[in-house]
Amino acid sequence: MRLKHKKRRGYSNGLGYILLSPWLFGFILMHLLPMLVSLYLSFTNFNMLSAPKFIGVGNYVRMFTQDKTFWKALGVTFTYVFALVPLRLAFALAIAMLLNTSHRGLSIYRTFYYIPSIIGGSIAVSIVWKQMFGNGGVLMSLLAAVGISQKTSLLGNPNTAIYSLVLLGVWQFGSSMLIFLSSLKQIPMSLYESAKIDGARFWGSFVNITIPMLTPTLFFNLILQVINAFRAFTESYVVTDGGPLDRTLFYVLYLYRRAFNYFDMGYSSAMAWILVIIISVFTAVLFKTQNGWVHYESKGGMN
Amino acid sequence: MPHIETKPMLGLKSRKLISSLLFHIVSIVLGFLMIYPLLWLLASSFKSNSEIFINSFSLIPKVWDAASNYSSGWKGISGYSFGVFLGNSLIVAVVGTLGCVVSSLMAAYTFSRIRFRFSSFWFACVMVTLMIPGQVMVVPQYIIFRSIGVINTLIALVAPWFFGNAFFIFLMVQFFRGLPIELDEAAEIDGCSKVMTLIKIHLPLIAPAIATSSIFSFYWIWQDFFQPLIFMNNPGKFTMPLALNLFTDPNSYSNYGGMFAMSAVSLAPVVLVFILFQKYLVEGIATTGMKG
Known part of the structure; x- marks a missing residue:
């Protein structure tokens, strides 16, 4: 008992900070300092060659009032996030429910559904996507084989190119699926059994048991996926290079181009901070709404 | 309102059989669609350049051209063999993973087992970096x-990982919390120092978390594109993702077979590690929701 007491009260600042030092050093050098510098740069005109020139909120004003491409990139990114996140989560949940049954071979199927998530972010996959949905690719040759000949490919058409990127994202539903699957397994079977006795069918059980019990997981998945989708870059850089006509120009790709193609470092930093604000607002709003729809068991269970 | 069960037309046994059959058909079709892009990549890496865009969807090459694709792809680009890129990637991924896991482990142990000033503030900082x-x-x-x-x-690509990663710190803290504090107390009574307790007692017990972190860390570094794109501009220091990106530039490269072959090479270790260590990945994602 005495030892336990000592454990609770005793501080080992020296040892603590020694063991924490690699992370702490990195946090200060790679996160805190760069963030402060970036915040400062966002109020300057800076091209890497001469010293940053303070211009107040000039970059932000220019962004909101003069830069049409900024608005375009913002629009593209919102379209992407709002199309991708619900679709990916719906797929993830549907497949997780399919796999939360008692059949043979479940682990093999799970493997197949999960592999795309593992490799999805790689350049190799972006290359595959570019060729599959580009000119003469899989989609066009398949359509041609059934007698539908197309002049432009899915990627070449400004109106549809973004959806091939959404498809690439939905294809990677595996991680969300695994998270859903593990919380589906924690829903007590007795709930379903008593619902069945009360005459509930599949849909009734799904709406009244599965969904409420899953809301904490859904909430968690939603936040993760929204943050990730806003930060997407590789897809737009490799598969479409932002085109055609900037219709797949993701926010982060435009930010990258501003910094490293135009050496407009101050402007690019300002764009990065706007992204931080957008992501924070989304996260905050989701957290605010959670009282309305997320049911935590400790708060008295479902509904 | 009680539901009245209609009399089943088929026996229970055959109904079960049909539902099982339906399940497998749906699962197999879906599974095929999910891995089709991978199979297509593999098939395209076996096809000759002229065949790739004729009946592109077909997974069976008419003429097998694998040897020439793989050898021409391996010759590389900009005067560097693909072996150089593979080597760079391996160095960065292996060294980076090692540094990342050790630093994350140290931080996670500190947060979960050592009382020190401002510990909760720093932990909040970890979560913010996520x-x-x-x-x-x-x-x-x-x-x-x-x-x-x-x-x-390569230092520019490796160094950031040596400071640990918030995801892995979080994952390992979750594991440490699951270990009873009595273990530490028993070790302390036996005269074990805190560091020795970590190495001798905790390490074997949180091995699954270490395995999960190592695998993900390897994946992330292996596939990282953004950092190398910004920090590297000498092709001799390119990692594989950057090299593959060069292959996609139609002005400098037009050997599609080689491009697909080397894409397949870049994915092979990822798929192999996945098949070998699947168990740890599945556990890790369920705990932290890590993106693969």
């Missing part, structure tokens, strides 16, 4: 790296 998009830091990081002269060296 949310901040890396793009905010990239311009200043570039400036810092340029001023200390590590741009265009």
Whole structure:
């Protein structure tokens, strides 16, 4: 008992900070300092060659009032996030429910559904996507084989190119699926059994048991996926290079181009901070709404 | 309202059989669609350049051209063999993973087992770094790296990982919390120091978390594109993702077979590690929701 007491009260600042030092050093050098510098740069005109020139909120004003491409990139990114996140989560949940049954071979199927998530972010996959949905690719040759000949490919058409990127994202539903699957397994079977006795069918059980019990997981998945989708870059850089006509120009790709193609470092930093604000607002709003729809068991269970 | 069961037309046994059959048909079709892009990549890496875009969807090459694709792809680009890129990727991924896992482990142990001033403040900082998009830091990081002269060296790609990663710290803290504090107390009574307790007692018990972190860390570094794109501009220091990106530029490269062959090579270790260590990945994702 005495030892336990000592454990609770005793501080080992020296040892603590020694063991924490690699992370702490990195946090200060790679996160805190760069963030402060970036915040400062966002109020300057800076091209890497001469010293940053303070211009107040000039970059932000220019962004909101003069830069049409900024608005375009913002629009593209919102379209992407709002199309991708619900679709990916719906797929993830549907497949997780399919796999939360008692059949043979479940682990093999799970493997197949999960592999795309593992490799999805790689350049190799972006290359595959570019060729599959580009000119003469899989989609066009398949359509041609059934007698539908197309002049432009899915990627070449400004109106549809973004959806091939959404498809690439939905294809990677595996991680969300695994998270859903593990919380589906924690829903007590007795709930379903008593619902069945009360005459509930599949849909009734799904709406009244599965969904409420899953809301904490859904909430968690939603936040993760929204943050990730806003930060997407590789897809737009490799598969479409932002085109055609900037219709797949993701926010982060435009930010990258501003910094490293135009050496407009101050402007690019300002764009990065706007992204931080957008992501924070989304996260905050989701957290605010959670009282309305997320049911935590400790708060008295479902509904 | 009680539901009245209609009399089943088929026996229970055959109904079960049909539902099982339906399940497998749906699962197999879906599974095929999910891995079709991979199979297509593999098939395209076996086809001759002229065949890739004729009946592109077909997975069976008419003429097997694998040897020439793989050997021409391996010759590389910009005067560097693909072996150079593979080597760079291996160095960065292996060294980076090692540094990342050790630093994360130290931080996680500190947060879960050592009382020190401001510990909860620093832990909050860990969680904040999960949310901040890396793009905010990239311009200043570039400036810092340029001023200390590590741009265009593998150090620029490895160094950031040596500071640990918030995801893995979080994952390991979750595991540490599951270990009873009595273990530490017993070790302390036996005269074990805190560091020895970590190495002798905790390490074997949180091995699954270490395995999960190592695998993900390897994946992330192996596939990382953004950092190398910014910090590297000498092809001799390119990692595989950057090299593959060069292959996609139609002005400098037109050997599709070679491009697909090397894409397949870049994915092979990822798929292999996945098949070998699937168990740890599945556990890790369920605990932290890590993106693969």
